[in-house]
Amino acid sequence: xxxxxxxxxxxxxxxxxxxxxxxxxxxxxxxxxxxxxxxxxxxxxxxxxxxxxxxxxxxxxxxxxxxxxxxxxxxxxxxxxxxxxxxxxxxxxxxxxxxxxxxxxxxxxxxxxxxxxxxxxxxxxxxxxxxxxxxxxxxxxxxxxxxxxxxxxxxxxxxxxxxxxxxxxxxxxxxxxxxxxxxxxxxxxxxxxxxxxxxxxxxxxxxxxxxxxxxxxxxxxxxxxxxxxxxxxxxxxxxxxxxxxxxxxxxxxxxxxxxxxxxxxxxxxxxxxxxxxxxxxxxxxxxxxxxxxxxxxxxxxxxxxxxxxxxxxxxxxxxxxxxxxxxxxxxxxxxxxxxxxxxxxxxxxxxxxxxxxxxxxxxxxxxxxxxxxxxxxxxxxxxxxxxxxxxxxxxxxxxxxxxxxxxxxxxxxxxxxxxxxxxxxxxxxxxxxxxxxxxxxxxxxxxxxxxxxxxxxxxxx
Numbered sequence: 059x060x061x062x063x064x065x066x067x068x069x070x071x072x073x074x075x076x077x078x079x080x081x082x083x084x085x086x087x088x089x090x091x092x093x094x095x096x097x098x099x100x101x102x103x104x105x106x107x108x109x110x111x112x113x114x115x116x117x118x119x120x121x122x123x124x125x126x127x128x129x130x131x132x133x134x135x136x137x138x139x140x141x142x143x144x145x146x147x148x149x150x151x152x153x154x155x156x157x158x159x160x161x162x163x164x165x166x167x168x169x170x171x172x173x174x175x176x177x178x179x180x181x182x183x184x185x186x187x188x189x190x191x192x193x194x195x196x197x198x199x200x201x202x203x204x205x206x207x208x209x210x211x212x213x214x215x216x217x218x219x220x221x222x223x224x225x226x227x228x229x230x231x232x233x234x235x236x237x238x239x240x241x242x243x244x245x246x247x248x249x250x251x252x253x254x255x256x257x258x259x260x261x262x263x264x265x266x267x268x269x270x271x272x273x274x275x276x277x278x279x280x281x282x283x284x285x286x287x288x289x290x291x292x293x294x295x296x297x298x299x300x301x302x303x304x305x306x307x308x309x310x311x312x313x314x315x316x317x318x319x320x321x322x323x324x325x326x327x328x329x330x331x332x333x334x335x336x337x338x339x340x341x342x343x344x345x346x347x348x349x350x351x352x353x354x355x356x357x358x359x360x361x362x363x364x365x366x367x368x369x370x371x372x373x374x375x376x377x378x379x380x381x382x383x384x385x386x387x388x389x390x391x392x393x394x395x396x397x398x399x400x401x402x403x404x405x406x407x408x409x410x411x412x413x414x415x416x417x418x419x420x421x422x423x424x425x426x427x428x429x430x431x432x433x434x435x436x437x438x439x440x441x442x443x444x445x446x447x448x449x450x451x452x453x454x455x456x457x458x459x460x461x462x463x464x465x466x467x468x469x470x471x472x473x474x475x476x477x478x479x480x481x482x483x484x485x486x487x488x489x490x491x492x493x494x495x496x497x498x499x500x501x502x503x504x505x506x507x508x509x510x511x512x513x514x515x516x517x518x519x
Contacts, residue, residue, distance in 0.1 A: 159464045161418070162403035162499045167461050169413045172442060175461045180450035185242035187449065191432065192232055192251060199225045203375055215374055223382020224430060229255045230387060231432045231448070237267035238274075238444040257352040259383060262319065264345035265330030269337050274444055277395075278415025280406045280493055280500060284326075286395050288404055288502060293325045294492035306487050306508050312388040313381070386431075393422055393479055394437045397486035398467060401501045409498035416442040417465045421455070422479065425472035438466060 202225065206218035235241040236252030249263075256263040269284050276282035280290065289297075297305070301324065304310045319330045328335035331350045333343035364372040395418070402418045405411075422435040434440070436451040439458055446454055459466055472478060490502040 161400070161465065162501075164414065165417065165465050167463075169442065172413075172439075172458050172461050175458050176439075176443070176446075176454045177457055180446055180454040180457075182450075183240060183242050183445075183447050185244060185247060188232075188235070188241045188447065189251075191449075192255070195225060195228050195232065199229070207371075207375060219374075219378045219382055222379035224386060224427065226259045226379055226383035227386035227390075228430055228432060229259050230261065230383065231434050233261070233263065234270070234434075235432070235448055237263070237270060240445050240447045253349065253352050257349075257356045259380065260316075260353060260356060262330050262346070262349040262353045264342070264349040265335075265337070266319070266349075268342055268346070269330060272337070274441060275412075276415070277412075277441055278403075278405055278418040279410050280404045283415075284323075286392050287323065288490070288493045288500075289324060290495045291492045291503075292495050294505070297324060302508070306491065308484055308487055309385070311392065311487065312385045315384045315387050389479070389483065390422070390424075390431070390434060392486075393483060394419055394435075396490055397479075397482040401490075403499050403501060404493055405499060407498040413442070417462070420467060421469045422476070423469045423472040424476040424479075425474045427476060435469070438462070 199222065202218060202222050206214055206222075232241070233252045233255035236248040236255070239245070239248060241248050241251060252263045252267070256266065272282075273284040276284065280288055304314070305324070322328050322330075322337075326336075328337045330337065331346070331353070333346040333350075335346075338346055360372065360376065363376075367375075398420055402420075403414075404418065405415060416438070419438050419441045421437050424431065424435050428435055432448040433451050434448065436448075436455050439446065439455045440448075440451055443454070455466075470478060488508065489504045491505045491508055492503055493500040494503070
């Protein structure tokens, strides 16, 4: 009734905002900062969706055209929004109106509801099973290297580079599990295996582990996220021409990871190798030094091997596969947070919560590569509960889908090789450039100079 009265007076009802408290966590040396199976809902300080406290104030929102109805639609009828679905009621008839799902709306479920839907055995970590994947991958890596060196044919080398680069990426994913603590419950085992795997592919294990923890703690937050976060407009407009090309023109963004390890992303400072970096607190500095020393030892080993076998042979056996691995890493991690056909929200301020941020991530299907890369494409549940072992992620996701509803976006089925994702990557690089400097729920906007004539203001509300 109140809505009808306001509409007759030519006024629009103020939008309802649902404040959400941010998670309160203290970073620790291990991964206890992530939600675990033993954490109560109250501990996460997530307030159930409902009526807001205090007076209703309009939230500044930058929204995409495909998600929220425009002002012109108000003339056609009233709108109702509930649990992320906007319904426009046309005219005075009694029929239902058209529904629009708003991914930026607070979900009708809580993190505890998703957790409760996942079978208990999915949380169990089996160190023997985890180690079996390590043994398998190590055997494949050495087998590929020996075979390529023995055949030494320019017909074989390109196939070897593609295969070995993919296996280096598989190494990274297993070390990634060690960093999350999903490899086993033994912190020492996780650290040893993580250092061996990541150092072998020139990744500083603890430096990366700590920054990746920050990524998970702040996923979907414009300013606080660490990995492939959007640039606010003020930073984007000040990028120099070279940085603009490297950031938004394929294939250059797919070669960014080594640079990120040294200098992070635009607008952020610090290095994954330096113990005094802004990334780390004082208690983590010894860990960072340990990982940097291991990284340096691997560099020394590679220099020695280049002397023994020659730099060209080392380039063929290790150098080119390393860059294939880098491309896999940037390709996969970028598409887990970008490239959906409907633009997805990013948050700041009171609108951000651990749950809402995690729901902006995307699952991807990589065809035959899924098993090789240890199902890292099953990413939504991994982001919400990173302590679940990779070999339980598919089952956990299927169990959680009924709870997630439209907040889970089914990935497009892949052919044996995921060539379809290349098109998604290129489209995203052409349209996802920056977000508004203001607003607590924002969406990517497009710079016409980079997006082939698209409007930079078309995604703002």
